[in-house]
Amino acid sequence: MTATTEAVAATTPVQEQLDGKSMPSLPSTPTSASSETSQALSEIFFVESSRRKHSIKIQVKLCPEGVYLRRETDQDDHINEQLIRIDDIIGSRFGPRLKKRPRGGLNSCKNPSGDATQEQEQQPDRDNSAYLYIYAYLKKEKPLRRVQTLRILRFRSSNDYAENLQTAELWHRTIREHKQRNSTTIDTNGSVLGAGGSSVKHLLILLNPKSGSGKGRELFQKQVAPLLTEAEVQYDLQITTHPHYAKEFVRTRKDLLERYSGIVVASGDGLFYEVLNGLMERMDWRRACRNLPLGIIPCGSGNGLAKSVAHHCNEPYEPKPILHATLTCIAGRSTPMDVVRVELSSRDKHYVMYSFLSVGWGLIADIDIESERLRSIGAQRFTLWAIKRLISLRSYKGKVFYLPCPKEEKEEEEQQEQQETAAAAPQEKETPRQLPVEEQAPPSRPVSLPLNVNGDVSEESEFRDLPEDLNEESETDPDQFADALSMDRSIFRQHADSWHSAMSRRTAYYSVGGQSIRSNRSRMSVSQRIEAANAEFAELVPSGTIPGLQLPLPAADGWCCEEGEFVMVHAAYTTHLSSDCYFAPESRLNDGIIYLVIIRSGVGRHQMLNFLLSMNTGTHLPPGDDDPFIRVVPVKAFRIEPSASDGILVVDGERVDYGPIQAEVLPGLINVMTTNGQ
Structure with a gap:
């Protein structure tokens, strides 16, 4: 690979065009939509290399596990293999060659069985080849990243474009069937x-x-x-x-x-x-x-x-x-993901809302809301206002009630999670x-959307020594909408x-x-x-299982109460409060646990500074219950009763009326979109 090619590969998606006379390597391939999805498709493709006189032969096999590429050269016994997992493929597209190609695309290679001049004479007007574009984002470790990859397969085993297009469509349809095979x-x-x-x-x-x-x-x-x-x-x-x-x-x-x-x-x-x-x-x-x-x-x-x-x-x-x-x-x-039912009461007004992130009272809530006046400077506003609040550290008087999560139950959940993770290793869990x-259907109202994107890019590729066309002029894509x-x-x-x-x-x-097409008729x-x-x-709105906000919380039911002055009380049920705040490292999306962080008055400013600086790494919480000022308690529900009438309460980063507030977790109430986690 030349230095110029390497420079482009560092700023463009990984792309390869596999070309040549496609020759089936299996006795037969499915030719109808009713074919078994477990049956594999396989073809032989050829790619010319600018560094070698002979073409490179690549066997491409499409199976339920993904697209398997096996490359071998004519001069040596070197073999390179790659598997693009079906989960890493997000889609494909078939049809004629896209005139507007992303930068870094490879040249259409010559016919390995004949001279380029002869091929040009046989197809003077147009190319009868059909193309299949496979879009994938390969997951790489160390560092964890997704590599944008485009594989281009050129089918030209027939002089009839319709037959080549039928083959490309078969591969496209099979990819979709493999992706949907277990997704009813x-x-x-x-x-x-x-x-x-x-x-x-x-x-x-x-x-x-x-x-x-x-x-x-x-x-x-x-x-x-x-x-x-x-x-x-x-x-x-x-x-x-x-x-x-x-x-x-x-x-x-x-x-x-x-x-x-x-x-x-x-x-x-x-x-x-x-x-x-x-x-x-x-x-x-x-x-x-x-x-x-x-x-x-x-x-x-x-x-x-x-x-x-x-x-x-x-x-x-x-x-x-x-x-x-x-x-x-x-x-x-x-x-599944937990949702927390939040009940508030202020100025004779009582209402219920639902939270997915956190409930805050005290320092973090003050920094979040009061720094809004500095929003124009971006994320630095949080740092500046945190310094201001540390200089004049506030404390709030009130009561905090909480219903602890039984240790036995938490240990059972952790063991169950470990067992499920081990059992789901060979298969998908979500x-x-x-x-x-x-x-x-014919498009009725197309939106102006571009078809190409500058995504996450890596220079790594299992086939990066293939030649690249760096000078091809981009033409207008007929499928590209004006925007x-x-x-x-x-x-x-x-x-x-x-x-x-x-x-x-x-x-x-x-x-x-x-x-x-919409219809008003049912x-x-x-x-x-x-x-x-x-x-x-x-189906009524879910009612709370704990006593109402105006009723007492009996200790006989397991409720604990702490009274006094607090610097901060913050309840979280996701790992991160923001992209750089790793607040509850032990939290899971569906563990049914609220992590209540309580910081009592009397904590030193130096300790609070270390607490705030360590939140981005998740090392801010003290281990065990040895710290007299900072504690984290896994709970099922909690209640905050401020003594004063002036302060800040936030729910999911949004300010709410100041007054008594209580919350309880509703495990797995909603579903959030995820990957398979592997």
């Missing part, structure tokens, strides 16, 4: 949606255009939409226009369960909080929480949940958190979730209502497959609708 999903009516594309449900994506310093639309268009296109995910994009837009949308949308297979939040934790509480206010909340997995793509400032999900899945987060989170959302799997596949980002800047300025403008009045967009009969309505009304 039950829809809201109870019918099974198996592999083969019978599901017509879309993915609902809610995007805050002001997230990411007002670049939410641009981030989505450049980094998220291309991956959704590669994965053939049909989606509806809703742009939020005002606070509580997402909450009202999911609460009032009547066809939410019938139309969508899941909900993805492209913003910070605040928008996820809206979606969760909107679902819990629906009459069919139980069905919605069970059948609509929730995903998050961190386009905002508070990304605690996205980091916690990546930690749970052992997936990379930095340096491309949007890319990695999008791959998690399109992986097609989900995991619940499969089938993503909707592309409908064969405001690629328009002339003068035209862009004339259209203030452009797609990615944060002030755009457009709020609904649809993926390339087009908007599905497919159910009158009796079925009455029965369904009665069932929905019977």
Whole structure:
């Protein structure tokens, strides 16, 4: 590989084009959609190398485990093998050669069985080859990362383009069948949606255009939409226009369960909080929480949940958190996650909300809310305000009640988790979730979305000595839609209502497959609708199992009480409060435990400084109960009763009315989108 090639490989996705006369290496290959998915496809491809006089022969085999490539040269016995796991492949595309190719693509190699001039004479007008583009993101360890990889297979065993296209389509269809082989999903009516594309449900994506310093639309268009296109995910994009837009949308949308297979939040934790509480206010909340997995793509400032999900899945987060989170959302799997029911009472007002991240009173809550006035300087606002709060360290007087988690139960949960992890080593642990596949319908309202993305890149490749075409001129892709980002800047300025403008009045967009035809008429009969309505009304909002906020908490039931002055009381149920705050290292998505951190008055400023500085590594909590000021208690429920009337309380980073507050965990109430964790 030349120095020029190496430089490009460090800044572009890993790509390879395998070319030549495709020759089956198996006696027969399946040629119909009804073929067994367990049957493998295999072809022989040839690639010319600029460093060798002879071509390189590569055997490509498609099996349920993935795409297996075996390379050997004519001059030596050197053999190189690679397996692209089916879980690492997000999608494929077949058809004619894409005219607009990503940089670093390889040259179309010459016919290994004949002269290039002879081949050009035989096909003077057009290329009869069919191409298969396989999009994969390979997981690498040390350091943990995802390597964007594109494999291009060129089928030209026949002079008839239709026959070559049929072969490429067979490979494309087989890849989809292998990915969906163990991913059957039950829809809201109870019918099974198996592999083969019978599901017509879309993915609902809610995007805050002001997230990411007002670049939410641009981030989505450049980094998220291309991956959704590669994965053939049909989606509806809703742009939020005002606070509580997402909450009202999911609460009032009547066809939410019938139309969508899941909900993805492209913003910070605040928008996820809206979606969760909107679902819990629906009459069919139980069905919605069970059948609509929730995903998050961190386009905002508070990304605690996205980091916690990546930690749970052992997936990379930095340096491309949007890319990695999008791959998690399109992986097609989900995991149960705890939700905490929060009850508040202030000024004769009593209400209930649902939390997924944390409840805070004291130092961290003060830093989070009071530093809002410095939001313009970015994440540095937290550091500056933490220094200010340490100089003038506050304490709050009140009572803290908590219901400890039994040690025996916690040990049993840890042992059970270890056993499940060991048992699930050869197989996947999370619940499969089938993503909707592309409908064969004419597009009605295409959205301007680019097909290429500059993703997470690595120079590593098992086949990196293959030649690369670094000078090929890019031509217009017929499948590339025009978008405001690629328009002339003068035209862009004339259209203030452009797609990615944060002030755009457009709020609904649809993926390339087009908007599905909607019908106001229900497919159910009158009796079925009455029965369904009665069932929905019977599903009441979950009530608390602990005494109400106005009732005492008896010690006989196991409640403990601490009274005095506190610097901070913070309850967390995910590992991370933000992308750089590893607050509860022992927490799991579905362990049914709230980790209550209590810091009493009297703690030294130096100790508090070490506490804050160590939160990014998770070493801030003292081991055991030896520390007289800082304690962490695993609990099932807790209550905070401030003595004063002035202070700050936060739920999932959002400020709530100051007053008595209590919370209890509801284990595994919702499902969040994850990968297989392997």
